[in-house]
Amino acid sequence: MxxxxxxSLKFVIILVAYFITAKMGLSLDAVSGFATxxxxxxxxxxxxxxxxxxxxxxxxxxxxALVNLTTGAPILVALGIAIGNTLEAVVAAFLLTxxxxxxxxxSFSKDVFNFVVLAGFLSTAxxxxxxxxxxxxxxxxxxxxxxxxxxAWWIGDMLGNFxxxxxxxxxxxxxxxxxxxxxLELMAFLVIIIITNLSIFFxxxxxxxxxxxxxxxxxxxxxxxxxxxxxxxxVTTAIAFTSLVAILSTIAGVxxxxxxxxxxxxxxxxxxxFIGITSVMILTLYAVVFEREAVQRGLENRVRERTQDLEEExxxxxxxxxxxxxxxxxxxxxxxxxxxxxxxxxxLVSGYISMLxxxxxGSVDKEAKKYxxxxxxxxxxxxxxxxxxxxxxRIESGYIKIEKLKFDxxxxxxxxxxDLNSKLESKGLDLKLSAxxxxxxxxxxxxxxxxxxxxxxxxxxxxxxxxxSVTISSKRKLGQVIVSDSGIGISKEALPHIxxxxxxxxxxxxxxxxxxxxxLYISKLLLGMMGGTIRVESSVGIGSTFTITxxxx
Amino acid sequence: xxxILIIEDDLPLIRMYQLAFKNSGxxxxxxxxxxxxxxxxxxxxxxxILLDIxxxxxxxxxxxxxxxxxxxxxxIPVVCLSVLHQQEDIQxxxxxxxxxxxxxxxxxxxxxxxRVNALLP
Numbered sequence: 001m002x003x004x005x006x007x008s009l010k011f012v013i014i015l016v017a018y019f020i021t022a023k024m025g026l027s028l029d030a031v032s033g034f035a036t037x038x039x040x041x042x043x044x045x046x047x048x049x050x051x052x053x054x055x056x057x058x059x060x061x062x063x064x065a066l067v068n069l070t071t072g073a074p075i076l077v078a079l080g081i082a083i084g085n086t087l088e089a090v091v092a093a094f095l096l097t098x099x100x101x102x103x104x105x106x107s108f109s110k111d112v113f114n115f116v117v118l119a120g121f122l123s124t125a126x127x128x129x130x131x132x133x134x135x136x137x138x139x140x141x142x143x144x145x146x147x148x149x150x151x152a153w154w155i156g157d158m159l160g161n162f163x164x165x166x167x168x169x170x171x172x173x174x175x176x177x178x179x180x181x182x183x184l185e186l187m188a189f190l191v192i193i194i195i196t197n198l199s200i201f202f203x204x205x206x207x208x209x210x211x212x213x214x215x216x217x218x219x220x221x222x223x224x225x226x227x228x229x230x231x232x233x234x235v236t237t238a239i240a241f242t243s244l245v246a247i248l249s250t251i252a253g254v255x256x257x258x259x260x261x262x263x264x265x266x267x268x269x270x271x272x273x274f275i276g277i278t279s280v281m282i283l284t285l286y287a288v289v290f291e292r293e294a295v296q297r298g299l300e301n302r303v304r305e306r307t308q309d310l311e312e313e314x315x316x317x318x319x320x321x322x323x324x325x326x327x328x329x330x331x332x333x334x335x336x337x338x339x340x341x342x343x344x345x346x347x348l349v350s351g352y353i354s355m356l357x358x359x360x361x362g363s364v365d366k367e368a369k370k371y372x373x374x375x376x377x378x379x380x381x382x383x384x385x386x387x388x389x390x391x392x393x394r395i396e397s398g399y400i401k402i403e404k405l406k407f408d409x410x411x412x413x414x415x416x417x418x419d420l421n422s423k424l425e426s427k428g429l430d431l432k433l434s435a436x437x438x439x440x441x442x443x444x445x446x447x448x449x450x451x452x453x454x455x456x457x458x459x460x461x462x463x464x465x466x467x468x469s470v471t472i473s474s475k476r477k478l479g480q481v482i483v484s485d486s487g488i489g490i491s492k493e494a495l496p497h498i499x500x501x502x503x504x505x506x507x508x509x510x511x512x513x514x515x516x517x518x519x520l521y522i523s524k525l526l527l528g529m530m531g532g533t534i535r536v537e538s539s540v541g542i543g544s545t546f547t548i549t550x551x552x553x
Numbered sequence: 554x555x556x557i558l559i560i561e562d563d564l565p566l567i568r569m570y571q572l573a574f575k576n577s578g579x580x581x582x583x584x585x586x587x588x589x590x591x592x593x594x595x596x597x598x599x600x601x602i603l604l605d606i607x608x609x610x611x612x613x614x615x616x617x618x619x620x621x622x623x624x625x626x627x628x629i630p631v632v633c634l635s636v637l638h639q640q641e642d643i644q645x646x647x648x649x650x651x652x653x654x655x656x657x658x659x660x661x662x663x664x665x666x667x668r669v670n671a672l673l674p
Contacts, residue, residue, distance in 0.1 A: 340607055343636035344563055347657035351569050354661035361572070383658035387638050394639075446640035 011059040014048045017041075018063035025156075026071060037247055037268055038275075039156040041067075042127070043164025045089035046119060050102050050165075051172060054090055061086040077138035084130030088157065092123035105169045106232060107294070109287040116280055119165065124157035148265075155272050159243070162279045167240045170232040186234065189225060193238055196222045200256065201249035212256035216274065223278065227286040235286045243275040339390040343383060350379035388518035391450070392501070395525050400447070402529045406553040407445045408438035409479045410472045416452045417470065423460050424468075435472035441479040442553040443530040451523045451534075455483050455546050458519060462544070463487035478549040485545075490538040498536065499524040523548075555579045555673050558599035560590035560616065561634070562608050566657070570603070573662030579669070587611025591619060594626055601669055604651070606635035606642065617649040630672045634665065 021040035045060045064085040068078035095118045096102040100111040132150040135141035141149050198204040200215050219242055226238040249255035250271045257271040353376045355361050357369055364372065394400045417433055424431055441448075459468045466486030473480050490498060502517040520534075527534050531551045538544035557579050561567050567583050574581045582597060584590040586609040594602065602620075606613035613633060621627045632653040633646045643654045653668055660668075 340636050343638075343658045344566065347636060348563075348565050348569055350658060351566075351573070351662045355569075355573065355663065358661075358663060360663065379658075386658075390639075446644065449640055 007056070010048070010052045010056055014044070014052075014056060014059035015063045015066075017044050017048075018060060019067055022063070022067040023070075026067075037156055037159070037272060038163060038243065039153075039160040040164050041085070042088065042124065042157040042160030043162075043168065044160075045085065046092050046096075046123075046161055046165050047168035049089050049093035050096060050169065054093055057086050057090050060089050073140065074138050077134045077140060080134030080137070081131045084127040084134065087130065088123045088127035091126060092119040092161070095119075095123070103169065103172070106166050106236075106283040106287050107290045109284055109291060112280070112284050112287045115165075115283075116162075119161045120158045120280075124154050124161065127157050128154035155269075155276070159272055159276055159279075162276055162283075163240050163243045166232070166279075166283060167236040170236040174233075185229065189222075189230065189234070189238075193222050193226070193241065197242055197245040201245045202252075202254055212259075215256050219278070223282045224285065227282050228289055232286065232290075235282065239279045239282055243279065246271055246275050335390055335393040339386050342386045346379055346383050346386070350376060350383070353379065385518070388522060391522050392518055392525075395522065395529075400526075400529075402444045402447065404442050404444060404530065406440055406442050407448075409441045409448070409481065409550065410435040410437040410439045412445065412449060413452055413470060413472050413481060416449060416456055419453065420456055420460060423457070427460060427464070429460060429463060429465075430467040432467055432469040433472075434469070436474070439472055439474050439479045440553040441550040443532065443550045444526075447526045447530065448550065451526050451548065452481065454519045454523050455481075455534075455548065459483050459485040459487065459544070459546075466543075474552055475549075477552050479552050481548045483546045483548075484543060486543040489540040489542055489544055490536070491540050495536065495538055499534070555600035556597065557581050557601045557603060557669065558584060558590070558593055558597060559603040559634075560584045560587065560593075560608065560613070561603070561605045562586060563605075570662055570665065573666050577666050577670075579673075585609075587613070587616045590616050594620060594629070595623075598626070599629060601672060602629055602631045603634045603665070603669070604631050606633060606637050606646070614645060614649060617646065617651060621650045632665070632669060632672065 018041045021044060025038065025040055041063070048056060048060070061082050064082035065078050068081045069075065073081065096115065099118070100114045101108060102111070102115075104111070105115065106112050128150050131153050132141065132146055135149065136143070136146060195205070196218055200218055223235075223238055223242065226235045246255060246257070250257045250267060255271065257267045257274070259267065352361075353372050356364055357372045357376060391400075413435065414433065417431060456468070456470070463485040464487070468483065468485045470484075471480075471482045473482075499520050501521045524534050527548065527550070533549045535547050536544060537547075555578075557574065559567060559570055559581055561570070561583065562585050564585070567585075571581050571583075582593065582599065584593045588610040590602075590604070590608070591611065593599075604613045604616060608616070611619075613635065617631060617633075620629070620631070627650070630652045631650070632655060633643075633651045634655050634657055635642070636657045637643075638656045638659070643656075646654050652672055655665055655668060
């Protein structure tokens with residue numbers, strides 16, 4: 001119902017609904033003329049206060065008073081009964097709102113239990129007690145009838161709550177969507193519940209093989225069907241419909257509750273017990289089913305939420321990774337920029353020194369020329385170091401990407417040798433290159449070139465006379481380059497450490513001004529990245545032999 | 554006598570190369586960034602270009618690329634002259650059509666002159 005319905009309109013609705021249902025109830029069959037089988041107004045009052053708020057209690061009070069006055073009760077008795085009815089609704093509404101999710105009723109089994117206790121047994125006792133007392137005090141009920149009157153009142157109100165309160169609460173959003181999938185099933189259900197009810201209570205399809213009490217059981221599968229398959233509007237309506245049919249058939253004297261030996265009041269009590277227990281049972285079943293589905297939905301939602309969380313985490317992680325990458329690039333750029341900035345003035349220094357040494361800028365005396373040459377070697381060493389630092393930083397930061405492609409190792413070695421030819425010539429060294437062509441390996445050509453240049457350059461650097469031999473061959477699944485020199489060799493102590501970073505500068509007396517201790521380290525790293533190896537054999541004074549392998553293509 | 558354009562943003566280095574080219578019989582003209590370099594290539598039509606890579610406005614790769622697109626200029630020999638020494642940079646220049654590549658810190662100015670001479674008729 002829309003919230004904007006004003007207080008007075010709500011007031012009128014409650015008043016009219018209470019009055020009409022009360023009059024209908026009293027007209028059916030009444031105990032002492034005031035208590036009835038199923039007191040619908042109790043359910044309406046409670047639902048009204050739960051939905052509209054307790055401030056609407058005067059509507060209930062006025063309606064109850066009017067009903068009783070028009071039924072012939074003296075004004076004080078009518079007011080007494082009205083106080084009882086009003087208190088009953090106010091107390092139940094207060095307790096239910098406090099202790100249950102009453103607007104969701106009957107979605108939770110705990111709430112159904114609380115509802116049965118608070119609105120079924122407790123609050124109705126208030127009305128029954130005050131009502132019966134009022135009747136007694138007004139002289140409308142005899143003392144010997146007090147227990148019967150109280151019981152009938154109590155049960156009538158209880159059933160009013162059990163049957164009509166859930167119905168009204170369930171229908172509070174009458175137009176909300178019904179799952180279209182169940183529409184056909186719903187139609188079938190409606191047909192079957194009508195036929196079943198009419199057969200059980202009005203003997204439409206009469207089959208005398210079944211004893212009357214047994215026939216009642218036929219309603220359970222149908223109501224279970226409702227509780228298991230349909231939403232609360234269908235379930236509460238099915239309960240109310242079944243109850244109504246039971247009441248009407250009992251009054252009409254045709255229901256299974258009508259026994260030949262029993263009195264009317266005994267029959268009615270049996271009927272009331274039946275619909276009371278049935279309604280509570282079906283509401284409980286519905287709540288249990290709903291809860292189970294809610295748990296499942298909750299789990300699904302949690303799974304969905306968790307999946308979403310994971311997705312977000314992943315995105316965050318990726319973003320973080322990107323940021324890390326960015327930092328790395330910045331760092332790499334820093335090293336690149338730094339190396340660029342270092343090499344530019346170094347080129348200036350070495351350039352001028354070389355021109356001074358060559359005499360291009362005028363004659364330089366012999367001693368000065370020697371010092372200038374030493375300086376020039378210093379610049380060469382520094383430039384080698386800066387370049388190696390950049391390479392090392394690129395390898396270690398993972399910037400260098402290895403592209404494994406097929407290429408001819410022999411041809412590459414020849415290219416490297418011709419690049420270094422001027423250095424060989426200036427030292428008067430002889431290079432013997434023997435190769436079977438082609439030796440196709442699968443590696444990164446640029447990085448392999450770096451390694452081969454490095455190793456051959458070292459051989460030239462540390463060899464003063466004699467020759468360098470380079471042999472390229474293939475052995476099993478490996479391409480192999482052996483570079484042997486007749487140079488100074490490496491001491492036994494140093495040999496196991498020559499592939500370590502900065503080993504030379506840390507542990508070795510610098511004999512040759514070009515060494516900086518990164519070349520072999522870089523070579524080993526690069527070869528490792530390409531699935532290759534490097535090893536060394538050396539004797540001081542005789543020479544060194546470096547063997548490089550790379551996987552064949 | 555050949556006209557050689559040096560595109561280089563480091564003025565002390567330009568002075569050094571001018572010194573190296575003195576008495577080489579070649580005229581050395583200069584540009585200090587990529588854009589000026591391209592302009593001078595178009596206006597002066599040099600016989601050879603000495604091209605730095607890390608340059609303001611347009612880097613050496615871009616200069617090389619644009620130069621090679623222009624059929625009137627694409628035949629001019631280019632010697633890259635840079636401190637960049639990574640194989641990938643060297644390869645990139647060669648792929649873009651550079652005739653030679655000198656790593657500034659590895660070659661003496663006189664070597665640069667001789668490599669230039671090798672490319673001139």
